[in-house]
Amino acid sequence: MSRGMAQARHQAPKGTFDVLPDQERARALIFDHGAEILDAAGYGRIETPVFEDTALFERGVGESTDIVRKEMFTFEDQGGRSLTLRPEGTAPICRAYVEHGMHKLVQPVRLWYWGPYFRYERPQEGRYREFNQIGAEAVGTDSPQADAELIVLLDELLRGLGIDDAELRLSSLGQPEARVAYRERLRDYLREHESELSDDVRSRLDTNPLRAFDADHEGTRAVMAEAPTMLDSLDEADAEHLASVRRMLDDAGVPYRLDGTLVRGLDYYTRTVFEFTCDRLGSQSGLGGGGRYDGLIEQLGGPPTPGVGWAAGIERILLAMREAPPNRIPDAFVISADGDTERAFHVALALRRARLATRTDLAGRSFKNQMKQADRCGAGFAVILEEGGTVQLRDMGSGEQREVAEADLAEEIAAGA
Numbered sequence: 385m386s387r388g389m390a391q392a393r394h395q396a397p398k399g400t401f402d403v404l405p406d407q408e409r410a411r412a413l414i415f416d417h418g419a420e421i422l423d424a425a426g427y428g429r430i431e432t433p434v435f436e437d438t439a440l441f442e443r444g445v446g447e448s449t450d451i452v453r454k455e456m457f458t459f460e461d462q463g464g465r466s467l468t469l470r471p472e473g474t475a476p477i478c479r480a481y482v483e484h485g486m487h488k489l490v491q492p493v494r495l496w497y498w499g500p501y502f503r504y505e506r507p508q509e510g511r512y513r514e515f516n517q518i519g520a521e522a523v524g525t526d527s528p529q530a531d532a533e534l535i536v537l538l539d540e541l542l543r544g545l546g547i548d549d550a551e552l553r554l555s556s557l558g559q560p561e562a563r564v565a566y567r568e569r570l571r572d573y574l575r576e577h578e579s580e581l582s583d584d585v586r587s588r589l590d591t592n593p594l595r596a597f598d599a600d601h602e603g604t605r606a607v608m609a610e611a612p613t614m615l616d617s618l619d620e621a622d623a624e625h626l627a628s629v630r631r632m633l634d635d636a637g638v639p640y641r642l643d644g645t646l647v648r649g650l651d652y653y654t655r656t657v658f659e660f661t662c663d664r665l666g667s668q669s670g671l672g673g674g675g676r677y678d679g680l681i682e683q684l685g686g687p688p689t690p691g692v693g694w695a696a697g698i699e700r701i702l703l704a705m706r707e708a709p710p711n712r713i714p715d716a717f718v719i720s721a722d723g724d725t726e727r728a729f730h731v732a733l734a735l736r737r738a739r740l741a742t743r744t745d746l747a748g749r750s751f752k753n754q755m756k757q758a759d760r761c762g763a764g765f766a767v768i769l770e771e772g773g774t775v776q777l778r779d780m781g782s783g784e785q786r787e788v789a790e791a792d793l794a795e796e797i798a799a800g801a
């Protein structure tokens with residue numbers, strides 16, 4: 385075949401990736417660790433569909449956010465419905481809370497989740513178009529204790545994975561009424577400095593002036609360094625809520641930095657917002673974040689119900705983890721000295737049924753090469769099946785080798801493992 389006729393090779397779509405077996409181990413570790421601490425705190429796992437009605441995100445996440453304006457994978461199905469691959473998990477969970485009448489359950493309802501999310505962003509290390517989140521939400525409580533509980537859980541999740549240099553930033557956006565007044569104040573301030581701002585910030589002065597805190601544009605950053613923050617404008621109830629969260633974080637020994645310039649890319653937040661960042665990750669430093677969303681469920685057509693939660697990016701956590709978990713080392717490698725593959729199958733099966741991690745050769749390798757394989761994979765023991773039915777058990781560490789009855793193999797290996 386000439387080169388011109390060679391078929392184009394397929395590649396994973398831009399911004400997506402395959403998770404290969406040697407990478408899966410670290411992800412499973414995050415899942416298991418997350419499941420353990422969230423389960424212990426009373427959070428039950430929930431799964432929602434990967435796509436939802438587009439309107440859910442338009443309403444829930446907010447029309448003026450980057451996510452809704454330019455990052456959604458939206459498509460029409462065969463029946464003419466507008467659907468969107470979920471860009472985040474909180475709006476779907478609130479949808480499910482209302483749909484299943486969860487307000488009738490004992491409150492709050494504590495939920496956690498794990499799965500893929502989709503945003504049409506410019507891909508780079510730590511930023512993908514399909515990525516994964518682990519998240520937790522406590523729905524049906526306005527207690528600052530829930531905010532503190534959730535923040536401590538995320539801190540514990542990261543620390544338990546060896547990430548001990550993440551910084552926690554904390555702020556409060558207040559309740560909507562106070563925020564309206566603050567937004568006016570901020571808008572006035574920005575108008576005074578309009579000529580120094582980026583086009584993007586200027587075009588969103590009316591809809592979303594807070595996003596100016598997030599800008600990369602140098603002129604805008606200089607203006608924002610002097611801008612009034614919501615923290616200075618909290619009313620008494622909001623200020624006390626924040627103070628209570630802070631006292632509980634102090635009690636838990638979780639350090640944080642109060643930062644009035646912290647803005648989150650979603651519109652539903654009220655009062656507490658927070659984010660864990662890790663400088664080592666460069667520009668995509670956000671490991672996970674969240675906050676309170678006391679108006680979201682009502683906005684989605686449910687009864688007035690406060691809530692708070694967070695989500696963390698699995699791929700960012702992986703980048704921040706200093707050590708990859710070791711691969712599972714096999715307990716035994718079953719070696720056939722006489723090429724009797726069925727006997728090797730039989731012995732390996734028995735060991736696996738005894739819950740021992742067991743490997744065998746499937747490529748018809750010579751005895752010497754099977755020994756090499758056993759050595760290379762770090763197996764604790766080689767089980768050598770000899771001609772005539774005898775079995776030698778070789779301790780790969782010490783090199784000590786002795787004959788063992790086939791029926792005693794599992795017990796002997798378990799004792800030495």
Ligand code: HAM
Binds near residue numbers: 510521676692698
């Ligand atoms: P978020 O800050 O948009 O919040 O996303 C949470 C985390 O997901 C980020 O901190 C980051 O680690 C990860 N992430 C976001 N976008 C990408 C991307 N394109 N590639 C890789 N990782 C990414 C939320 O999604 C809210 N639902 C969190 C929340 C829950 N608030 C209240 N409850």
